[in-house]
Amino acid sequence: TWFGLMREGDVHARVVLRGKGEYAIRVKAAGDQAGPEAPKMAIRWNGADLKVVEVPERRREARLHEVRIQADRGTHKIAVAYLNNYVNPKEKDPRKRDRNLLLEFIEIEGPLQPVPQSLPETHQRIFFTQPSTKKPAAAAREIIGKFAFNAWRRPVERAELDRLMKLFELGQAQNDSFEKSVKLALQAAMVSPHFLFRGELQPEPDNPKQTHLVNEFALASRLSYFLWSTMPDAELLKLAGAGRLRRNLAGQVERMLKDPKRDALLQNFFTQWLQTRSLQIAAPDVTTFPAFSPELRRDMARETELFVDAIIRENRSLLDLLDADFSYLNGRLAKHYGLEGVEGDEFRRVSFKDGTRGGILTQGAVLTITSNPTRTSPVKRGKWVLENLLAAPPPPPPPNVPELKIDKEHPLTGTLRERMEQHRANPGCASCHDRMDAIGFAFENYDAIGAWRTQEGGASIDASGELMAGVSFNGPAELKKLLVNQNRDDFIRCVVEKTLTYALGRGIEHFDRCAVNAICVKLSQDNYRFSTLIQEIVKSAPFQKRRGEGSAPVAP
Template identity: 35%
Template sequence: MLTSAFSYSQTSVIKASQPTIAAQAVDVQGALAQRQVFFKQNCSGCHNDDLRRGGFSTTQLNLAHPEQSREWAEKVIEKLRLGMMPPLPMPRPAASEVNPLLTWLEASVDRDAARHPYVGFVGLHRLNRVEYANSVRALLNMDVDVTSLLPADDLSHGFNNIADALTISPSLLKAYVDAAGKISRQAIGDSEAVSTESTYRIPRVISQTRQIDGTPYGSRGGVAVVHLFPADGEYIFKLAFYTHQQGYLFGQNQGKGQQIEVSVNGARVAVFDIDPKWKVGQDLKTPPIAVKAGPQEISAAFIKKFDGPIQDEVQPYVQSLIDVNVANLPGLTTLPHLYGLTIVGPTKVSAVSDTPSRERVFVCHPEVRAKQDACAKRIVTRLVREAYRGPATRENVALALQFYTRQRLAGRSFDEGIRAALQSILANPQFVFRFEHGPRPRRDGLPVRLNDLELASRLSYFLWSAPPDDTLVRVAVRNQLHQPVVLKQQVKRMLADKRSSALATNFAVQWLNLNNLKDVLPDPYLYPNFDNNLAHSMLRETELFFGSIVREDHNVLDLLDADYTFVDEALAKHYGIPNVLGNRFRRIDVRDETRRGLLGQASILTLTSAANRTSPVTRGKWILQVLLGAPPPPPPPNVPTLVEAGEDATPRTVRQRLEEHRKNPFCASCHNRIDAQGFALENFDATGAWRKLDNGKPIDSTGTMFDGSKLDGPVALRRALLSHSDAFLRTFTENLLVYGLGRVPDYRDQPLVRSIIDRSRKNNYRFSDIVSGIVESSAFQERDENTNPPAPKRQPAVRVNSASVGSVSGGTRVVLRDGSF
């Protein structure tokens, strides 16, 4: 009876017999009564006006019209869909009761949302560091090190491209102006460059026992960089080495016969014999070496003298710099290690050769003075058009040309005039910000559609983290981009472009929290084979894996269940995969069921561990928050710490130590939701390597998940998560929507999320369908300048948390329309 009542209310089917209005009213009242009974029996014991567990009482949900209490309706939908409520060990209602109720709740909310689509407010969007670097590359064909030019961006909802978090301050404004000056000089070159020093240091956590990417084959350790030389001239390369505490060479015992070479673009320019008596301060120097302007590949690496088994009693060998003061003990294989490479120069400037950036800027370069002004206008017009991501207006071109003219009137060269104009363009707010100058807000307060150029920028920074290319701009200028067929074609083209790798290196890395992997350093004595090189390989595996989902347009559920991955030699050895040599990543089939999908990748498993052990709690929480979108509440204050190995005389596994912690009923309530997922991954150690024992005892990976599923390892966990594919799809789609829009999520976004998933179901949840659903939505194609759009009069006012709608500090929104700060 409960099922039929819910189904009738949800579908509103009127039979051919045409029941009377009175009969329909009775039916509706009967369905409402059954919903009330359901919540009273299963929810009201905890969620009543007195207890309000989780801050919620069932009286806050309008069971007759859930669309009038949408925030609470969405929370109920989330918890019931996941099977989290009622919590174990309380009895659970049957699926035949829950599913029709959920279907009715979603349908009621979604019908109302279809009549009043939620767009949300996206504030003034400053380019973050990645977007800024990519925009410079697109404009000038030049890579810049933004980490040395601009401060790190703030995160909001885990992403660094949320508009309201990308605030501007006087110091940041100055940083953009300074960056414009430095980048313009690097792009044009500097015939008056003075000698400076640039030093590249090698951290101790990077292994120098193997070849480094970019160094010659047959070498080990050292460093490889792409250095931007300001002019043709002579440069000196200085090499410094690691020492022990007294200042003597690290690896003094093996220093005799060791050599190190310096290369420019793969060609050796110097080689040195290393003196075992070398001391700190006695840097090796090359003679002046002629190098042309522009980006050049520079490396300094040791020539490999032997390669065989290491039988040192002292470990770890790979992390050889963990203690530099044992470097000279007899019998230890401690080889010399490079500390830093310093490039000094230019000591003599001969010219400024053509570089990729100069070729990009100077579309003309007349020698005759009378033709130079016309050439300058042509150059500046292109720069303005591409930098400001739209047609070059007369005013913008004239403004940039003023800087060129001032330099020429001051007697400076044509190149210097162009450099000054370029600097003004890079410092202009229209380059630094993504302005949306579309129609003024409507008088009725409803959203307005973006113009096609604004839509092009939203689309390109979503899929590429970069400005629109010429093809996209041409379509937008013709006012065709908003047409569904054309938009779909552009999305398909852009996803196939290599620039869509930004979805892996930016979106996926931030969604999965992998930007924190660089700060992870497992205990080197417990995990001697882990080093920064291996951590980089772990991260790269996940990036390439997610990139293949994008590029090959997979079902996004393959993120959990794919039977392939990408490895290099270091990662293959870590996984126990034979016959993989070298630093090149290659795609391999995954034959081990435990390694399939994200949960089998060392990046995730290392990220969610402590330095000296695994952390089932962290892993379980990561699964709930990142994969299922249901983060547990924060731990209460004064939680006792876990007893670590060695703190008492009893050897115990991590699970046994955690069981002691869980005996506290106050702690157990949350851990019952978290720990089972983490225990299922206990066969992976703190670096993601497979193991069977923990502290000498067999590992117990069994548990009961929050929904009652029985787990006994990674395979069972993966299957349990796939049984909640709707939650994973919702979480993935919501995060991609947030990333694409550049604003924090809102409960009012959930109907859009469900519609995107429902539409993509027809094509097996392909990645491109999720993207198209986002791009074709009102939220993506429209702008709403109302922080909280007025609700329809028939609905009661809805209380909105200001943080959920992205208010800026002080509660004031500043939208600049004239391109000025």
């Protein structure tokens, strides 16, 4: 069976290699010959050309092309591309009117000469020395000491290491192997509170009126778990050991935000703050919304991930979270949004012009999690904005307000907006809903799974509203502009408080107000850049210092 490339482009696939070594890529190709030159073919590996050749042979003389590569274990992309299409419908000989590249098969074989690996890399990193070069106890002490230093994220006291060595000696006394004896000590290091908890020693742990700088190793852990959700790497620990981390924090933050491990900040902070992790359990009614599928669910989540990663990676303004002129879409999600010009499964950056898309408020993930299974929910959408973007959650319902009784003789009728207005006629309901509903109705043009619509139940949608300050708007684009311009300070303060809460692992207290205010001022002076947010949090007193945890009251 032959596969024909009738225009310039490629065929590609993901391949998973089980081992490191040399591999052979083979392509059997021929061509439909037309024009002044033969078809040109490129064999590509992970996007790079390995070999570019002309293919003058016709199908019956098809030739096998081979290229050898050194490749690592893991997932790679292999592709064969057609580079020089030619079409001339005026050619007299119909066989010479169209040049095409024909492929019979593509195969990869290997590893031809696997790289020998006696032990896994992780094993070699732990057992970096062996008793063959020194006495067993000395080798074990080096291994256990280095492991405990990394696991506990700080220097190990001599007495602590002596206790771990007792376990090694116990294994040796039982005639266990060297590695099994060491393993016993390593297990003890990992069940220790020093590994399981981030202990931060301070001179006055029971005095809440006193604050003290955390030591450099504790600072390294705070920084690493904030940005990477894992223990400090060798560079952070080296700087901490030399007492130079605090004076080099800015450079380390910049380095860490460029590292792929920054993805942990996206997965563990942003999805928690924006509540998009709940998209995995959202359950739109499949009868009402048959377009919703597991694939669309994944696409929605991926759009938000790529969008937020661009904010981090490109050091963009935090205001872009509210109203950006771009997002990341693939063909399926673009079709769902009613947008043309995007095809295929690969996500790409797409620019917007009219304001109906752009920013997290108009992304399918947020619009879906703030809806009910069968319809939109202006209440949930408005409440989500107030809580997560403006740090102004609506008050709880007043006590002793009964459930809204259903009047069978005079049921609520009309569009959702009209039914909600009838609902708010009840004074007990209005006190909770006035603030939420006005914001939520701005997004009524998006259905419960984020698709654009102009009508509901045959009636035109009214997406107008008025904020509590008396400022009116009509539709999502105008509301986003209002949030960016008139509610900017509220939004920035909300972002600072949410991020600082995550960085500290505790809620914001009254004694943190000065730090929050200072960070907001610095952000306003630097166009609200994402890196400024992180740098200022890391430099702040709440991040650098620790307060005693006694029961004595603390003055504001």
